[in-house]
Amino acid sequence: MSNLDPVVDSPNEYRLLQETPDARMVEMKLAPGASDTEHSHPHEFVYFVHGSKVRIHTGGETLELDLPDGHVMDHEPWTHRVENIGDRELLAVIFEPKR
Numbered sequence: 001m002s003n004l005d006p007v008v009d010s011p012n013e014y015r016l017l018q019e020t021p022d023a024r025m026v027e028m029k030l031a032p033g034a035s036d037t038e039h040s041h042p043h044e045f046v047y048f049v050h051g052s053k054v055r056i057h058t059g060g061e062t063l064e065l066d067l068p069d070g071h072v073m074d075h076e077p078w079t080h081r082v083e084n085i086g087d088r089e090l091l092a093v094i095f096e097p098k099r
Helices: none
Strands: 014-019 023-030 039-041 045-052 054-058 061-066 074-076 078-084 091-099
Touching: 023 078
Parallel strands: none
Antiparallel strands: 014 023, 023 091, 039 078, 045 074, 045 091, 054 061, 054 078
16 A cells, blocks of 8 residues: 555645544535545545545546434545546545554
8 A cells, every 4th residue: 555645645635634653533524526636545534424425546546425413424444536527515424544
């Protein structure tokens, strides 16, 4: 997995909320029609405050998901890019344990 930090590489879409030696919390906001840059996450838990329809690009594969409000995702380490193909802003809180 590459080490592309979304907070550094997509500062308009990602904002660091809190960081400790053990974990960090990141906010993601993605407007309709917007896309972030390719980035990586270690194991992550994501809570979608406001869902939307998204296209996720991972290593040559594309996945479309309709994420409802309140959806929770638990994902192993990965590198990807997110495109909001819905008609409302996507708002998520990402929790990344460091151990």
